[in-house]
Amino acid sequence: MALDEGLLFASDSRTNAGVDHVSTFSKMAVFETPGERAIVLLNSGNLATTQAVVSTLRQALHSERPNLMSAATMFDVATLVGDAVRQVIHHHSSSQLAQSGVDFSCNFLVGGQIAGDAPRLFLVYAEGNFIESSPDTPYFQIGESKYGKPIIDRVIRPSTPVDEAIKCALVSFDSTIKSNLSVGLPIDLAFVRRNECRVGLRHRIEPEDAYFGSIRRAWGQGLRKVFNELPDPEWLGAGREQGGRP
């Protein structure tokens, strides 16, 4: 989420290769020189691909080649991530294994701030190209995004305060976790406050997290309460009469 206050990132940790092969891997990677640059990557899709992309980007840090710690702008950072994605997928797809029908694709969210540049947020596609958030669309989702999208659509604007945005992200994950096995705890959160160029907050929500538990309870009970208070349809009475019931 690209907020006026800064960039908020949230990712779950569930990966699966079929329902009988479910594991926990963080989908968040941080590249940071506090005060100079803070870059956060979130990923979805094929785990081998996303791990290879992050490893490729980390290895490049120790080289003379352009890398995430030397890039001059966030646009250049997104380009580097896109290039790495394209390179890894090309490498994997060109092997004989590609015949097996495996989907090697992935998506990345790339956001952060480099001193002198504004905070920026990008969504990188499996093809290596990318789009950038804007005040009209201040957030991106990747992966299993539909279940949790309505609440984000309702709440998130650039002016949304970060504490509200965090609650929105948690409620969104709660909805997704309730309806889909492929998303699960822990949830990783990171916040890069505008113009600080550092990860000011990094927090992991474990399955037994008391705060997340209280959010889930309050949200579930609150929804039920709002739901119970919704007005009744007048025409239902007519239906009941038609149906022969008083």
Next chain:
Amino acid sequence: MALDEGLLFASDSRTNAGVDHVSTFSKMAVFETPGERAIVLLNSGNLATTQAVVSTLRQALHSERPNLMSAATMFDVATLVGDAVRQVIHHHSSSQLAQSGVDFSCNFLVGGQIAGDAPRLFLVYAEGNFIESSPDTPYFQIGESKYGKPIIDRVIRPSTPVDEAIKCALVSFDSTIKSNLSVGLPIDLAFVRRNECRVGLRHRIEPEDAYFGSIRRAWGQGLRKVFNELPDPEWLGAGREQGGRP
């Protein structure tokens, strides 16, 4: 939704062949001899396929062949729908047009009650096979189902009263309509009360519907209220301190 009170059906009316070709078609078809049988079909997927399936089933009513009005059980009804689906898709796929990469597939929800049988609800796949609802999973969705699933998962049980189930269906559609262009008003509702074997309620919600408007407003405002009352994360203060803000 297969409720203790009876079967509730809801469908939107948006169809599209790309975002520049959006139209309104009801996705609900009713076959009824009041008091003897009431059968409701909802569909999703390729419009040419679903229209052909419904036309095939209607044409068969005037023949000696087994049809929806002569079938002895709802299982037989679901079998007839599945056979029609399979036949239509096979017919379309075997033509040269199938080379164009068009997706001819569709899904049907088939529910109702025939006197002497219980109310039953089936989900028919494009392959013509089908599954039946149960007390553990008392509802099915087809089409663009993910956005609106969380609220149904939270609310719908077999014991849910029909007025509550109607509100849940409308709230679910509201979430989907907010987040996805491919779903839109009007919404068709039908209710087959248990052991009445007739469509006791049939109601269409048009875009200017005042009741749906009041539900949308009450739900949106209620959500915001519940959201605003969620507890704040304690660890956010720590993040703020780290970030150098009081």
